[in-house]
Structures are given as structure tokens and as C-alpha cells.
Amino acid sequence: MSIRTRFAPSPTGYLHVGGARTALFSWLYARKHGGRFILRIEDTDIERSSIDSVNAILEGMTWLGLEYDEGPIYQTERFNRYHEVLQQLLDSGNAYRCYCTKEELEQMRARQKARKEKPRYDGRCRSGAGPREGVEPVIRFRNPLEGAVVVDDMVRGRIVFANSELDDLIIARSDGTPTYNLTVVVDDLDMGVTHVIRGDDHINNTPRQINILRALGAEPPRYAHVPMILGDDGKRLSKRHGAVSVMQYREGGYLPQALLNYLVRLGWSHGDRELFTVDEMIELFDIRDVNRAASTFNSEKLLWLNHQYIMNSPPEQVAHHLSYHMGRLGIDPADGPPLTEVVKAQRERTRTLVEMARNSAFFYREFEEYDAKAARKNLKPEAVEPLGDMLENFRTLPDWSGEAIHRIVRETAELRGLKLGKVAQPLRVAVCGGAVSPPIDVTLELLGRERTIRRMERAIAWIAGQNAVATQSDSG
RNA sequence: GCUCCCAUCGUCUAGUGGUCCAGGACGUCGCCCUCUCACGGCGAAAACAGGGGUUCGAGUCCCCUUGGGAGUACCA
Numbered sequence: 001m002s003i004r005t006r007f008a009p010s011p012t013g014y015l016h017v018g019g020a021r022t023a024l025f026s027w028l029y030a031r032k033h034g035g036r037f038i039l040r041i042e043d044t045d046i047e048r049s050s051i052d053s054v055n056a057i058l059e060g061m062t063w064l065g066l067e068y069d070e071g072p073i074y075q076t077e078r079f080n081r082y083h084e085v086l087q088q089l090l091d092s093g094n095a096y097r098c099y100c101t102k103e104e105l106e107q108m109r110a111r112q113k114a115r116k117e118k119p120r121y122d123g124r125c126r127s128g129a130g131p132r133e134g135v136e137p138v139i140r141f142r143n144p145l146e147g148a149v150v151v152d153d154m155v156r157g158r159i160v161f162a163n164s165e166l167d168d169l170i171i172a173r174s175d176g177t178p179t180y181n182l183t184v185v186v187d188d189l190d191m192g193v194t195h196v197i198r199g200d201d202h203i204n205n206t207p208r209q210i211n212i213l214r215a216l217g218a219e220p221p222r223y224a225h226v227p228m229i230l231g232d233d234g235k236r237l238s239k240r241h242g243a244v245s246v247m248q249y250r251e252g253g254y255l256p257q258a259l260l261n262y263l264v265r266l267g268w269s270h271g272d273r274e275l276f277t278v279d280e281m282i283e284l285f286d287i288r289d290v291n292r293a294a295s296t297f298n299s300e301k302l303l304w305l306n307h308q309y310i311m312n313s314p315p316e317q318v319a320h321h322l323s324y325h326m327g328r329l330g331i332d333p334a335d336g337p338p339l340t341e342v343v344k345a346q347r348e349r350t351r352t353l354v355e356m357a358r359n360s361a362f363f364y365r366e367f368e369e370y371d372a373k374a375a376r377k378n379l380k381p382e383a384v385e386p387l388g389d390m391l392e393n394f395r396t397l398p399d400w401s402g403e404a405i406h407r408i409v410r411e412t413a414e415l416r417g418l419k420l421g422k423v424a425q426p427l428r429v430a431v432c433g434g435a436v437s438p439p440i441d442v443t444l445e446l447l448g449r450e451r452t453i454r455r456m457e458r459a460i461a462w463i464a465g466q467n468a469v470a471t472q473s474d475s476g
Numbered sequence: 477g478c479u480c481c482c483a484u485c486g487u488c489u490a491g492u493g494g495u496c497c498a499g500g501a502c503g504u505c506g507c508c509c510u511c512u513c514a515c516g517g518c519g520a521a522a523a524c525a526g527g528g529g530u531u532c533g534a535g536u537c538c539c540c541u542u543g544g545g546a547g548u549a550c551c552a
Contacts, residue, residue: 008552009552010551010552012551012552042552043552044551044552045551045552047551048551048552049552098550102550105549105550109548109549112477112478113477113478115477116477116478117477117478118477118478118479118548119477119478119548119549120478120548138550156481156482159480159481161479161480162479165478165479165480166479167548169549170549170550172550173550174550175550177550179549179550179551179552180551180552181552183552184552199546200480200481200482200545200546201545201546201547201552202546202547202552203480203481203546203547204479204480204481204546204547204548205547205552207480225481227481227482227545228545228546230544230545262488265488265489265501266488266489267488267489268489269488269489269490271490271500272489272490272499272500272501273500273501274488274489274500274501274502291482291488291489292481292482292483293481293482293483293544293545294481294482294544294545294546295487295488295489296487296488297487297488298486298487298488298502298503300487300502300503301487301488301501301502301503302502303502304501304502304503305502307515311515346514347515348513348514348515348516349512349513349514349515350513350514351514359513374512378512409511410511413511419511420510420511421510421511421512422511423511424511424512425511425512427511428511428512429512434512434513435512435513436512436513436514437512437513438512438513438514439511439512440511440512441511
């Protein structure tokens with residue numbers, strides 16, 4: 001039998017990293033076994049679902065490259081089917097109408113809690129309650145009273161639930177709409193899902209779903225409950241923990257590959273390996289190797305991984321993603337050196353694309369002003385002469401190459417009896433505005449002769465200006 | 477409260493009864509390289525939650541305690 005997995009988010013917010021990892025695991029499992037991966041949108045809670053959320057989820061999946069083979073399937077389009085199953089359950093006696101009011105149920109729960117019991121429906125309508133005026137009934141599933149449900153979970157092993165712990169859950173609201181536990185069961189059944197891979201917050205729902213499945217005369221799929229991802233405070237990851245939306249990582253300058261690699265290693269490992277291409281993940285991943293314990297999201301390690309991918313991915317690929325961030329800064333890459341060259345020059349010193357874009361802006365447009373600290377330290381009167389020397393040489397340099405530029409910088413230092421840093425640093429600040437850039441020869445080569453000369457002149461003038469101000473205030 | 481799940485360095489993890497005075501990675505701290513920032517190289521500190529068993533032998537199996545998490549909805 002060919003394997004079919006699914007990712008079934010409810011569209012009540014963006015795609016967050018926890019959901020993305022669950023989706024990744026499902027996707028990998030299907031890919032590894034040559035099966036199919038289905039995307040299903042669980043939007044039966046009309047109050048809380050939104051089209052914006054659907055789009056946000058789709059956008060996140062696309063950016064990560066988790067393409068689905070079927071779907072998206074919307075549960076709201078399957079109401080006829082759910083009603084059919086509901087009727088079937090009613091007819092077979094596996095479900096019944098319940099006329100208890102919300103108030104009654106709340107009181108029941110309050111009393112149970114006061115007695116330190118587990119709050120649950122006591123089954124008062126189970127043996128055939130008659131209609132009550134002004135009460136639209138809900139439909140409840142008639143859960144077996146005795147016996148146990150055994151789940152052989154692919155990551156947890158065997159879990160046993162006593163039916164006596166379960167109550168008769170609501171499978172249709174009083175407005176007739178089906179609830180989650182019914183729709184998952186029907187959908188997984190209809191869609192031929194063979195492996196349900198989901199967060200372990202669903203473990204407690206599993207025995208109920210299995211009971212419904214059995215009442216329908218179906219065999220349950222295999223289950224794999226993967227652990228949750230916790231925030232820095234040890235609590236379940238949520239919107240309170242800041243950047244948890246997948247798309248926020250795009251904005252933050254992360255490569256989708258890096259996020260995927262980080263996510264797959266959270267709860268799964270293959271010996272001592274840290275870096276996996278997507279193809280390697282598909283080859284090596286096994287749901288049985290997934291950890292049982294919850295893990296904490298560590299932004300520092302993600303940053304390191306992102307840097308690894310920036311350094312080791314093909315420059316063209318990095319450049320492609322970088323152009324998005326250049327665009328966000330209002331920069332047109334046509335106004336300067338090729339982006340792939342910038343990537344090669346910057347990749348070792350920037351851990352995110354946002355950083356790379358920001359630190360490379362000077363290649364494409366003038367910077368507003370010098371970094372105060374860098375200027376104070378390097379653009380001093382004693383820098384004027386070496387800068388002037390180099391400027392003259394640069395004007396007449398026959399070939400504007402890194403080697404030639406490097407030779408001039410080195411010779412200037414030797415001629416003036418200065419350490420290389422004393423010459424290179426002022427030059428760096430002059431052309432890029434700050435104290436940090438790629439090696440000076442690489443920087444100048446990419447920047448081009450025109451811009452280099454203009455900025456050196458500007459720096460020399462600026463130093464003179466500073467000097468004049470200082471002299472003035474001295475005499476005043 | 478009740479039910480279920482979980483427990484190796486700060487974090488992610490390796491480890492499936494002996495080869496573990498516990499290995500790797502991130503981070504941290506030294507040193508080296510160096511025109512800045514980095515990259516890179518070398519090195520260091522850092523963990524089997526506690527207690528009982530089982531066994532010749534336990535991080536590895538069992539039980540209890542403790543600590544965390546989830547569920548307990550006419551949410552998914």
C-alpha cells in the first residue's frame with residue numbers, strides 16, 4: 001500500500017515553526033517512501049478561521065518548498081459528507097442527540113471539579129432523552145464503556161487508554177456543524193491517509209478518534225505523535241515568543257534551507273551530523289528516529305546554520321534571496337556590482353541576508369554619513385597623506401584589479417613606514433563609511449574606480465573640514 | 477484534581493546492558509591566524525534529576541519520587 005500523509009492546520013493564524021516542523025516530518029515521510037503528501041485546511045470553526053490565515057499558511061509552505069501532492073482540501077466544502085456520516089452513526093446507534101444546555105454542562109463540570117473528579121459528560125442523554133423546548137440538540141458519539149484502546153505510536157511506542165476515562169464527545173454542534181474529532185476521522189478515512197503525523201498535543205484525542213473509526217467499521221491509520229517545540233521559557237511555543245511565524249524568518253534574512261535544516265534536527269538526528277540537504281533528509285529521515293522529548297527553540301543555533309548555508313550554498317542561489325532584501329532597502333542591484341560577487345565577498349561575515357544587504361548597501365548608493373566612532377579613529381589628519389598617495393595611484397592604475405589595488409595599499413604603507421592597518425582602515429572608512437567591510441582590495445575592486453576616487457576625495461575634504469572646525473574653536 | 481506524555485552539558489543531541497571517568501554541534505571562555513569584521517585552526521569549562529530494584533555489570537531495563545509538558549470545550 002502506498003503511503004499517504006497529511007498536514008492539517010486550522011487557519012487561525014500564520015504558519016509557525018512548530019506547525020512547519022510537523023509538516024516537514026509528514027512531507028519527508030511521504031517523500032522517503034514515494035507516497036503522497038496532502039494539505040488539508042481544518043476550517044470547520046467558522047468563527048475563528050480566516051482566509052488571510054489560509055493564505056499565510058500557503059505562503060509559508062511555498063517558501064519552505066513543502067509542496068503538496070493533493071489539496072488544499074477545505075473541510076467547509078465537505079459538510080455534506082460529514083452529515084452523511086453523522087446520520088450513519090445515528091442510525092447505527094453509535095451516536096445520539098443530547099439536549100443538555102451549555103449551562104447544565106457547565107454546572108456539571110463545576111460540581112465534578114469541586115469533587116476533584118475529571119470533568120466529563122456523564123451520559124445523561126445517552127439512553128434516549130426526548131426533545132426539549134428551545135433546545136437545539138448536539139450529537140454525541142456513544143463511546144464504549146468498557147475495554148481499552150491501544151495505540152501503537154511510531155514514536156512513543158504502545159499507549160493504552162481505558163474507555164472508562166473517555167466520555168461521549170460532541171461530534172456535531174447544535175447548529176449542525178461537525179466538530180474536529182469527527183471531521184479528522186472522516187477526512188483521514190476518505191483521503192486514505194495511512195500515517196497520521198501530528199503534534200503530541202493530539203495524543204489524548206487519538207483513542208476517541210479510533211473509537212469513531214471503529215464504529216464506522218474502519219481500521220485506524222498508523223499514528224506518530226511528535227513532540228512540541230517549546231519557547232525559551234519552556235512553555236509551548238506561541239505568538240508570545242516573538243518570531244515564530246515562518247515568514248518572519250524570511251523577513252529576518254534566513255534561507256529556507258537553513259530553517260528546514262534547523263527544524264529537522266529539532267527532535268531528530270542522524271548520528272553526529274548537523275548539515276543535511278533536503279535530498280539527504282529524505283534519504284535518511286525515519287519517523288521512528290524522532291525523539292520523544294519536547295525541545296526548545298534555539299535562535300543562536302539557527303543563526304549559525306543560516307550562516308553555514310549562506311557560506312556554502314551556490315552564490316547565485318544566495319544572491320537570488322539577497323535581491324529580495326536589497327529590494328526592501330530600496331536598492332536596485334543594477335546600480336552596482338553583480339550580486340553574486342557581493343555574496344562571495346560578504347558571505348563569511350554576515351549571518352543573515354538582512355545583515356548582508358545592509359552591509360553591502362554602500363556598493364550601490366552613497367552612504368549618508370561616516371560611522372562616528374570609525375571616523376574619529378581613522379579619518380584623522382595623519383590619514384590625509386597616505387590617502388592622497390593612494391588616490392593619485394588609483395587615478396592612473398592601468399588595470400583596476402584586486403591584485404593591483406592590494407599592491408598600492410601595501411606599497412603606500414611601506415613608503416610611509418606605516419603598518420598596513422594604518423593605511424587600510426582609513427581607506428575602508430572613506431569608501432564604505434564604517435569600520436567593517438570585506439578585504440580592502442576586494443571592496444575597492446567591486447566598488448569600482450569612479451566611486452572609490454569620489455569617496456576618497458570626499459573623505460580628504462571631510463578631514464580638512466573637521467580640522468578647520470577644530471582650529472577655529474581652538475583660537476576662539 | 478484526573479488522564480496521557482516526557483526527563484543525558486545552558487540549548488539541540490549521540491548513546492538501544494560492558495568499548496562511557498559519557499561523544500558531536502550551538503553558545504561561552506582562552507590561544508593562533510589577521511588590513512577591519514569575519515572565516516578558519518587549536519584548546520578549555522560544561523550533563524546521565526533523585527531514590528530504590530533487576531543484573532556479574534545500568535545513561536541504557538523495572539518501580540517510586542521530583543520536575544516539566546499536553547489534554548480535560550458546542551477550538552483544532
